[in-house]
Amino acid sequence: MEIVRDLFAQDPIFPFALLLGIILVVPLCFERLQLPGLVGLLVAGVVFGPHGLQLLESGSEAMKLLSDIGVVYLMFVAGLEMDIAQFQRVRDRALGFGFLTFLFPLIAGTIVGRWFGFDWNASILLGSLLSSHTPLGYPILSRMGLMGNEAVIVALGGTIFTNIPALLVLAICVGVKTGNFTPVELLILIVSLSLYSAVVLWGVNWVGKEFFRRSGDEEGNQFLFILLAVFVAAVGAQVIGVEKIIGAFLAGMAVNEVVESETVKEKVVFVGSVLFIPMFIINLGLLIDLQEFAKGLASFGLTIAIVGALLGSKWIAAVGTQWLYRYTRAETIAIWSLSIPQVAATLAATIVGYRQGILTEEVLNSAIVMMLVTATLGPWVTARVAGALPLPEADLGAIATTFDETEAQVGHLFTVVVPVCNPETERYLVEMAALLARSEAGQIVSLSIARSIAYMEVSALDEAIARGERLANEAVEFARSMGVSARGILRIDSDVALGIVHGSREQNASAIVMGWSETTSLRSRLFGNAIDSVLWGAHCPVAVTRLLASPMQMQRILVLVDRAIAQSVLSVRVAFILASANQGEVTLLYAGDRHTSPEVHEQIGAQLSQLVAQWSGSTPSQIAILADDDPVGAIVTASARYDLAILRSTRRRTVAGLEIDDLTTQLLRQLPLSLVMLGEPE
Known part of the structure; x- marks a missing residue:
């Protein structure tokens, strides 16, 4: 074991490889046990950290860099998921809720800190940790068609008015700790932060639009621009004397207005969510000493007080919002459930406060417990109360009429693309496509992909092409026998899913009808399959069939x-x-x-x-x-x-x-x- 530890200490490649292995395997194992992958990453940090197998060290330069990138990414994603358009609709009410759900937890947390003997600086910082929130339950409401409910929009919009003041309090507390705080310094900090926020929010917007106008819409350029904006904003925040996570959060909000491509946003979030954010979570586990953790939680006093203060103060804020704006009891509970999860901003601020020596290890341990409790409780309550929330008004008849008119005015022949690769399922796929095409007086295009990889033998490629042409022609003949216009095309591509996506785009497809493929192999479970990629990349509706x-x-x-x-x-x-x-x-x-x-x-x-x-x-x-x-x-x-x-x-x-x-x-x-x-x- 000593030899292994020496290798890990001498060469940063070894710990990086271990981190990748942990991120790949551990969340999958915990999810099979019906536990969140996030918990698995924390546990892995404890097991492989300085208080476990001693293979990873939080103090190493490589770990600090990866963790810092992760925390910046975490706050960037939190800002990126702010829906600015929805927020503008209920800005005043969101401001009211944001003020209440910031103030009451701040007071409650400060009281808890003073009760347990912390100084004023640490107590106020503890209160600010409770003030922010990450609305983890919003995907549940989105799936149920409730994002148009005013109370839901107010709760989501209020996130802006809680996270930014909470991060400002963090900046002030860090300044007090380092001895750089005076009333004049506070005024300078507030003015600097205001100007800096305006530069990030509007400057990134303007620079981004100019850059994309001159360089084109190539996704690689957009991806690099977003990364540059995030880390320049983080550096700028440190220059004016506040934490880099504030700049990352503002950059996330600004990027919403710049990049219109959801695909590019997904790729940026993907890089963070599968690589850097998990490394930050693992690093958090490296800081946990199980013996100290057990000692700190032996009486459960501080932990219970912090969790209780959070839940109680957020409930008071939700009830106050109900009283101000006349929401129903179900809407009040929904607002409360959206405001209690403590993940993104809380994690980031806690680790900063701990590293600065403001917060103790006992507070860090309690904050981790609070994060796990609220990240589980919040979405659970949201799901339970969502059934009682009234649906937003919608004229489905008008939507259906618009749907029909759009179909009739597309300006081209209704085209159903059928990717063919399996002779056993080809017949049923063509029949399904024929029923759809016939209803719109359209046509079928049978699309066959001959997969070509680097250094592939010419004979193997020829065989793939011949097989693809045969399948495409068979599908065409069968479609024509059903009285539907049809033609076949063959594409040579290194990726089947991209071949389907690009081929359908080239044919100006109105719909894609493809067969089912079970996700059973290890590769499919880890990286997804062709169906996943087509569903994400297609420009038109996709019908995945199991007939x-x-x-x-x-x-x-x-x-x-x-x-x-x-x-x-x-x-x-x-x-x-x-x-x-x-x-x-x-x-x-x-x-x-x-x-x-x-x-x-x-x-x-x-x-x-x-x-x-x-x-x-x-x-x-x-x-x-x-x-x-x-x-x-x-x-x-x-x-x-x-x-x-x-x-x-x-x-x-x-x-x-x-x-x-x-x-x-x-x-x-x-x-x-x-x-x-x-x-x-x-």
Whole structure:
């Protein structure tokens, strides 16, 4: 073991390789145990750190650099996920809530600090840790179509008015600790921070637009510009005397206004979420001494006081917001649940306070416990109360009409692209595509990808090309036998998924119909499969199918809708196309838990009725609403009498990598009938 430790101490490549291995393997193992991957990274830091196997050292230059990049990235992502447009709509009310949810936790935390014998500087910093929050529950509300609810927008908008003042308090406390604090210094700091914030928020916007106008929309340039903006903003924050995490947070907000490409944003977040942010979390684990951790938590006094102060003060702020703006009790609980998770800003500020010697190891340990408790409790409460929140008003009939008009005015022939690679599933795919193309008087394009890799033998490539041409031609002949216009194309590409995405774009596809591939291999689980890549990269709707019988024989069609009814328009439209072609029937099914209020069920029924009235025509249809504590089980039971189920693909990511249970994923595994999963471009 000593030899191994010497290698790790002498060459930074060894600890870096270990970090990569931890990030790759540990979260997967913990998620299989139904535990967040974040917890696994913390545990790994403890196990491999100076108080465990001593293979990683938080004080090393390499670890400091990687951890600093991680904390900057963490705050950048927190700022990037601010929805500025939504915030502008309820700015005044968000300001009111932000003031309350900053002030009360600040006071409560300060009282706790003084009660346990900390000085005023440490006590106030402790209070500022409780003031900020990361609304981890917002993906749940987004999936349920509740992002238009005013109370939800106010809670999310209030994040801006809590995180920035909390970070300002951190800057002041650090200044006091280093002896650089006077009233004049405070005034200079506030003025400097105001000017600096304006330069970052508006300067990045202007410089970014000018840069992209002159250099083009190449994604590599945009990616590098975002990284440069983040780290220049972080350096600028340190120049004016505040922590770099403040600059990273402001840079995240500014980038929202500069880069329009969601793909580029996803790539930037991806690099941070899979590499640098996990390294910061691991470094946090390196700081934990289990013996001291056990001693600090033996009485649970400080930890219970901090967690209790946080939950109580955030509740008082939520109730105050309810009293000011006349929100319902369910909306009040939702506001509270969104404001209690302590992840991004709290993690960053805690580690800064600890490194500066303001906060003790006991406070650090308690903050970690608070983070784990609130990061779990917040989304859980959000999910429980979401069923009682009223849906935003939406005219689904108007949306459906707009959908039809858009289809009719696209200005080109309706084209369904069918990627073909498996002769056994090709026939059913073409039948499904033919039903869709025929309804719009369109055409089918069978797309075959011949995969070519570096140093590939010419004979192997020739064989792949010949096989691809044969599959494409067979699909064309079969489509024409069904009376649908069709043609085949062959692409040579090093990546099958990119070949499908690019080929569909070149053909100006209106939709893509592709077959199912089970994600069973280790490579697929770690890096995703072709379906994942096509769903993320396609410019048009994608229908991923698992067909157990001919689509021409499917007459009983079940459409699974969630509370985001407006996002289910495509699913309902496809269902009525298929049912009309086969003289079948359509059932629209919503399955929620028993916490969903009867009023919300009535709203859902009314909105679904608008869609049925728009498209049903002479096709028999019905609406079913179920309330069950096990929605997946209820759907599986209800699906027994149907031939085909249509559901919508959902895509979500949270700031800290915490995963939200995906209903779609569970249904894909358990439904025993033919399936069509529809994904739409972002």
